[in-house]
Amino acid sequence: MEWHEALILLLGLLCGLLVFGLPVAFAFFAVNIVGAVVFLGGGPGLEQMIRNSLTALTNYSLAPIPLFILMGEILLHSGVAFRAINAIEKLIAKVPGRMPIVSVAGGTVFAALSGSSMANTAMLGSALLPDMLRKGYDPRLAMGPIMATGGIAMLIPPSALAVLLGSLAGISISGLLIAGILPALALAVLFVGYIVGRCLLDPSLAPTEDAPAERGWSRILPFVRDVLPLSIIFLAVVGSLVAGLATPTESAALGCVASAAATIGYGSFDRNKMTVALLETAKVSVMILFIIVASVTFAQILAFSGATDGLIRLVTGFELTPLAVLVAMVLLLLFLGCFVDQVSMLMITVPFFIPLARSVGIDPLWLGVIYLLSMEIAFLTPPFGLLLFVMKGVAPPGITLADVYRAALPFLLLELLVLAAVVAVPEFGTWLPTQMVR
Amino acid sequence: EVTLRGVNAFQEGTAFAKPFEDFIGKVNEDGKGLIRINYIGGPRAMPPFEVGNAVKTGVVDIGNVTSAFYTNLMPEAESLKLATRTIQEQRKNGAWEFLNDLHVKRMNAYYLARTGDGVPFHLYLNKPIDKPDLKGLTIRVTPIYRAFFADLGANLVQTAPGEVYTALERGVVDGYGWPVQGIFDLGWQERTKFRVDPGFYQVDVNILVNNDVWKKLTDEQRAVLTKTAAWVEERNALNAGINAKEMERQAAAGLKTITFAGAEKEQWLKAAAEAGWAYVKKIAPDNADKLRSLLAD
Amino acid sequence: MRAYALILDAFGLLAGLGYATAAAVTAIDVVLRNSGGDSIRGLVDLIEYGLFASTFLAAPWVLYKSAHVRVDFVVDALPRAARGAAGLLTNLAGLGIALVMLYYSVRVTLQAREQGYLVLKSVVFPEWWALAVIPVASAMLAVEFGRRLFAAAQPGGRAEL
Numbered sequence: 001m002e003w004h005e006a007l008i009l010l011l012g013l014l015c016g017l018l019v020f021g022l023p024v025a026f027a028f029f030a031v032n033i034v035g036a037v038v039f040l041g042g043g044p045g046l047e048q049m050i051r052n053s054l055t056a057l058t059n060y061s062l063a064p065i066p067l068f069i070l071m072g073e074i075l076l077h078s079g080v081a082f083r084a085i086n087a088i089e090k091l092i093a094k095v096p097g098r099m100p101i102v103s104v105a106g107g108t109v110f111a112a113l114s115g116s117s118m119a120n121t122a123m124l125g126s127a128l129l130p131d132m133l134r135k136g137y138d139p140r141l142a143m144g145p146i147m148a149t150g151g152i153a154m155l156i157p158p159s160a161l162a163v164l165l166g167s168l169a170g171i172s173i174s175g176l177l178i179a180g181i182l183p184a185l186a187l188a189v190l191f192v193g194y195i196v197g198r199c200l201l202d203p204s205l206a207p208t209e210d211a212p213a214e215r216g217w218s219r220i221l222p223f224v225r226d227v228l229p230l231s232i233i234f235l236a237v238v239g240s241l242v243a244g245l246a247t248p249t250e251s252a253a254l255g256c257v258a259s260a261a262a263t264i265g266y267g268s269f270d271r272n273k274m275t276v277a278l279l280e281t282a283k284v285s286v287m288i289l290f291i292i293v294a295s296v297t298f299a300q301i302l303a304f305s306g307a308t309d310g311l312i313r314l315v316t317g318f319e320l321t322p323l324a325v326l327v328a329m330v331l332l333l334l335f336l337g338c339f340v341d342q343v344s345m346l347m348i349t350v351p352f353f354i355p356l357a358r359s360v361g362i363d364p365l366w367l368g369v370i371y372l373l374s375m376e377i378a379f380l381t382p383p384f385g386l387l388l389f390v391m392k393g394v395a396p397p398g399i400t401l402a403d404v405y406r407a408a409l410p411f412l413l414l415e416l417l418v419l420a421a422v423v424a425v426p427e428f429g430t431w432l433p434t435q436m437v438r
Numbered sequence: 439e440v441t442l443r444g445v446n447a448f449q450e451g452t453a454f455a456k457p458f459e460d461f462i463g464k465v466n467e468d469g470k471g472l473i474r475i476n477y478i479g480g481p482r483a484m485p486p487f488e489v490g491n492a493v494k495t496g497v498v499d500i501g502n503v504t505s506a507f508y509t510n511l512m513p514e515a516e517s518l519k520l521a522t523r524t525i526q527e528q529r530k531n532g533a534w535e536f537l538n539d540l541h542v543k544r545m546n547a548y549y550l551a552r553t554g555d556g557v558p559f560h561l562y563l564n565k566p567i568d569k570p571d572l573k574g575l576t577i578r579v580t581p582i583y584r585a586f587f588a589d590l591g592a593n594l595v596q597t598a599p600g601e602v603y604t605a606l607e608r609g610v611v612d613g614y615g616w617p618v619q620g621i622f623d624l625g626w627q628e629r630t631k632f633r634v635d636p637g638f639y640q641v642d643v644n645i646l647v648n649n650d651v652w653k654k655l656t657d658e659q660r661a662v663l664t665k666t667a668a669w670v671e672e673r674n675a676l677n678a679g680i681n682a683k684e685m686e687r688q689a690a691a692g693l694k695t696i697t698f699a700g701a702e703k704e705q706w707l708k709a710a711a712e713a714g715w716a717y718v719k720k721i722a723p724d725n726a727d728k729l730r731s732l733l734a735d
Numbered sequence: 736m737r738a739y740a741l742i743l744d745a746f747g748l749l750a751g752l753g754y755a756t757a758a759a760v761t762a763i764d765v766v767l768r769n770s771g772g773d774s775i776r777g778l779v780d781l782i783e784y785g786l787f788a789s790t791f792l793a794a795p796w797v798l799y800k801s802a803h804v805r806v807d808f809v810v811d812a813l814p815r816a817a818r819g820a821a822g823l824l825t826n827l828a829g830l831g832i833a834l835v836m837l838y839y840s841v842r843v844t845l846q847a848r849e850q851g852y853l854v855l856k857s858v859v860f861p862e863w864w865a866l867a868v869i870p871v872a873s874a875m876l877a878v879e880f881g882r883r884l885f886a887a888a889q890p891g892g893r894a895e896l
């Protein structure tokens with residue numbers, strides 16, 4: 001079989017199964033089974049597939065994934081996160097579009113404490129959305145910032161997806177974790193700027209009678225009490241990583257302990273709530289890791305079928321500049337991101353992009369940051385955008401999926417802007433990690 | 439013409455992948471019209487620790503893999519790195535034949551060639567030591583070094599390859615074991631201060647052929663492989679020169695050497711050998727003594 | 736049916752407790768090492784194999800909770816009857832996949848056992864102990880896909896995924 005026939009067979013089968021609604025993990029398994037029969041010699045190939053699944057998961061660099069998710073779930077279900085958001089709400093006043101700005105500020109703070117964008121969006125959505133709608137904010141201006149800032153959680157450490165990318169692609173995990181910070185902060189600033197600008201241009205989007213009643217110390221006290229101590233958690237993760245006390249897995253473990261300690265400190269440690277946190281962590285982690293079971297065999301089949309080498313020969317045959325290759329990769333990632341989840345984006349592209357990047361000389365860390373931003377954008381691109389679905393799930397009944405899409409659109413454009421900036425100026429993504437990690 | 443599917447346990451283009459890549463190039467040239475090896479690739483095509491099993495089951499026909507990656511299938515493979523005789527000597531004194539029988543029996547593999555002869559392993563450190571004693575040091579190990587460094591009192595940690603650079607930089611580990619060749623492939627020289635001399639053991643990277651495939655080849659096809667195997671094994675003699683160049687390069691990158699001499703050197707090398715053979719005895723009690731007599735003095 | 740749900744829930748909770756334990760023990764390990772003590776022997780291996788076992792054993796529970804991510808926007812746009820057919824097809828496909836995995840994982844596990852494959856890391860143990868997790872999980876997945884198929888085939892039943 002020619003390499004392009006193999007590629008069409010494998011990816012075509014994958015798409016077909018996905019479209020019929022088979023869970024992503026099982027769609028990959030099915031492709032692996034067919035691929036093992038065709039390209040790995042039948043029975044022995046299928047046995048190799050089983051053994052590969054042991055290899056795929058007995059991988060210490062994947063360990064931060066459940067731990068980073070656990071941190072966020074502990075803070076979410078104990079109620080500590082809600083207290084922090086309330087405190088931030090009291091602090092921000094006298095700006096046009098106050099509550100949406102609270103979403104961005106609170107979401108960015110929580111992004112530094114949680115490794116999961118889904119948990120972040122769910123938390124902000126349930127904490128702030130009903131309040132905003134009751135106060136008379138335009139639903140689009142209420143929902144957009146929540147979804148957009150939810151995505152920031154995967155850029156700022158801790159980040160389960162950064163760990164997954166580093167581990168699958170062989171890019172420095174510590175480097176990737178640090179690399180997301182600058183683009184994330186730029187995004188937060190752009191979001192705030194957009195909200196203020198929109199509300200100045202069209203005051204009907206935000207209510208005017210909208211300021212916290214507290215004055216003076218009682219306005220600041222909740223922030224000092226409910227938010228500042230949480231910086232210990234961020235320090236436990238990023239501080240231990242940068243100071244050289246811990247590897248990424250270890251820093252994730254320290255983050256979990258710090259989150260639990262904070263929960264106990266606020267008197268919010270409750271057995272039932274913690275059980276829910278553990279179950280939610282297991283649900284999301286197992287969902288991600290079960291897709292990873294298929295990763296080794298999937299990459300293997302692409303290599304054995306000749307598809308990997310064939311496609312790389314084809315692309316390098318055009319003698320494009322590294323930048324042109326990178327732009328092509330970005331476009332493919334954005335296209336894929338419209339239809340599949342973040343883990344599948346990695347699974348499908350990493351076997352091609354990493355050897356290709358090596359052969360044309362693209363800095364892996366630069367490519368890594370671009371991966372992260374593309375995955376973040378994919379959270380918001382219809383028709384398949386996980387944060388869009390989370391938002392629809394927590395929004396009141398009157399809100400349609402189309403409303404949610406429209407709410408996300410302006411923020412999506414801002415994210416594309418930052419992505420373009422990183423493509424144009426690599427240092428925007430790679431400067432901070434080279435300062436801090438090397 | 440028969441086509442064999444070949445995979446490499448090492449990243450394409452790196453130090454221990456190259457002899458196999460040269461081997462493939464020569465087989466494809468000399469064996470034109472007779473035999474061809476389709477080089478599928480390195481770890482992206484097959485997890486390194488699965489190469490042995492894949493050769494066994496015939497998912498691949500020919501693989502390049504160090505014994506440390508297939509000790510799960512063949513515990514006796516632990517002894518290969520402990521050899522003090524060259525592969526040419528092993529072919530003469532019956533060691534190769536005994537090992538080949540074990541490969542066939544345990545993993546359905548014909549033991550075609552051994553590269554890496556004459557490339558020793560070293561301990562690399564960021565803290566100086568003045569005698570063969572590793573107490574108080576945290577060392578990153580793979581199974582190759584575990585028994586030896588543990589005997590010298592080191593605190594052992596496993597670290598994913600991708601995390602070693604950071605672990606060194608941050609002082610999470612004080613050192614690691616690695617062959618004299620290859621640290622530049624990983625960039626670890628940037629975060630390493632000392633190499634401890636002398637080296638110990640020797641690298642073994644083996645070219646294995648699925649035995650069913652081997653038996654099905656014609657005599658002419660087997661002759662091409664055997665002749666090229668002898669050629670690649672002769673090239674092991676080049677390793678001394680490559681090692682010397684690599685040491686110069688390390689020195690140029692700022693690595694200093696800590697050299698044991700006299701009684702300390704004896705103690706260092708003896709501790710390495712005894713730890714290694716004690717472990718072989720533990721996991722392969724029946725064949726350990728015979729292997730030691732065949733491979734080492 | 737209640738017992739079935741309880742068993743699956745137990746595996747989910749076990750996975751969560753496993754993560755929490757891994758976090759706690761790893762944190763202790765960091766503190767020990769940075770205060771000049773020894774690392775906990777075998778911790779990395781334990782976490783690696785724990786990650787593997789918890790993922791496989793809790794996957795049927797995640798399936799039961801319909802929490803495996805899937806692309807549903809196409810199916811949701813279909814008319815009711817077509818949606819039901821897609822549900823039947825995907826559950827059937829899932830059952831087939833689970834059965835193939837069951838058959839080959841049993842073979843691989845038995846091979847490793849018969850031939851005495853060993854895991855030689857900081858702890859030494861027979862490889863089949865780890866591999867045996869896969870047939871157990873595959874069997875549970877097959878049961879769960881079968882249950883969904885059966886539920887969907889009932890009059891008034893809904894093929895959910």
Ligand code: NA
Pocket residue numbers: 110111112113114115116152153154155156157158159
């Ligand atoms: Na985060």
Ligand code: NA
Pocket residue numbers: 337338339340377378379380381382383384385386
């Ligand atoms: Na999307």
